[in-house]
Amino acid sequence: MKTEAGPYDFLPDAGSFARGSVTVDVTNTLRQAIVSLTLPPGAGLDKSAICKQLGVSRFPVSEALARLAEEGLVDIAPQRGSTVSLVKIADVREYMLIRKGLESEALRVLIGKHDEEVIAALHANMAAQRAAASIDDAETFHQIDVDFHDIIFRRMRLTRVKAIIDKARANLDRARRLIITPRRLALTIAEHQAIFDGILAADAAQAIAAIRAHIDAVMVELFAFARSHPHLFADGAELAVDSDDFPFG
Structure with a gap:
């Protein structure tokens, strides 16, 4: 007889994790649920219920939550439990500035090499x-x-640059998922094609x-979304009255 669904039945069933990597697996599982918005901004996190669903003790769950807290x-909150953090638009804005500079320079390095493997990978990515x-x-x-942007960094072996981007990606990915619509998908394809056209033309x-x-277009849409849905953002109320200074030029 099937038991009643629990509040975390979207997480793996008990016994899914191998010994020796439980804390890492729990961390990755919860991170994916948060980044994909399955656990939305502001959601409470019931440690006991998570332990029951995953079939693990409290230690790996506590350790996973501590690691995710470090990632923002x-x-x-002592005595009040844990919650999924609200997205902080100010952090996303800084990250996008970093991305803007790093990806511009990565393209500058790539242009002119006309690497056939990169061209083929980008062709396949655009089709996908x-x-x-x-x-x-x-x-x-x-x-x-995500892979469209990673292709350039992987091929150029800019591992430190990619590490900087990956470190801050989780919160950006949450923010970007909030504005995914059929219209945004179409715009992103057109914007990616413009980048690819520049690469093809060297x-x-x-x-x-x-x-x-x-990057500017995505950020403008995100600001507009944050102003109309301030409850999802730690600094949403500030955006409602403060003028943004993005793009940075």
């Missing part, structure tokens, strides 16, 4: 973007979108202008 994904958008598969599209100025315009 969880707020831990269009396929995911055609069936409105936002989650798959998001992963392909035109650094064109590609860099396109990546900067793409």
Whole structure:
């Protein structure tokens, strides 16, 4: 007889984790649920219920929540428990500025090399973007979108640059998922195509202008969303009265 669904039945069933990596697995599982918005901003986190669902003791769950707190994904309040942190638009704005500069420079390094493997990978990625958008598969599209940007860094072996981007990606991914709509998918494809056109033409100025315009466009939409949904953002109320200074130029 099937038992009544619990509040965390979207998480793996008890016994899914291998010994020796339980804390890492629990951390990754909760991070994915938070980043994908399955656990939305502001959601309470019942440690006992999570332990029961995952079939683990309190230690790996406590350790996982502590690690996620360090990443800015969880707020831990003594005596009041833990909650999924609200997205902080100010942090996203700083991260996007970092991305804007780093990706512009990565493109500058890449342009002119005309690496056939990179070109082929980007061709395949653009096709995959269009396929995911055609069936409105936002989650798959998001992963392909991330990979579009990663292809350049992987091929250029800019491991330190990529590490900086990956470290702050979780909160950005949450924010970007909030504004995924069929319209945004279509715009992203067009913006990515403009970047790719610059790469194909070996035109650094064109590609860099396109990546900067793409980041600015996403950020403008995110500001607009934050103003209309301030409860999802730690600093949403401030945005309602404060003028933004994005793009940075």
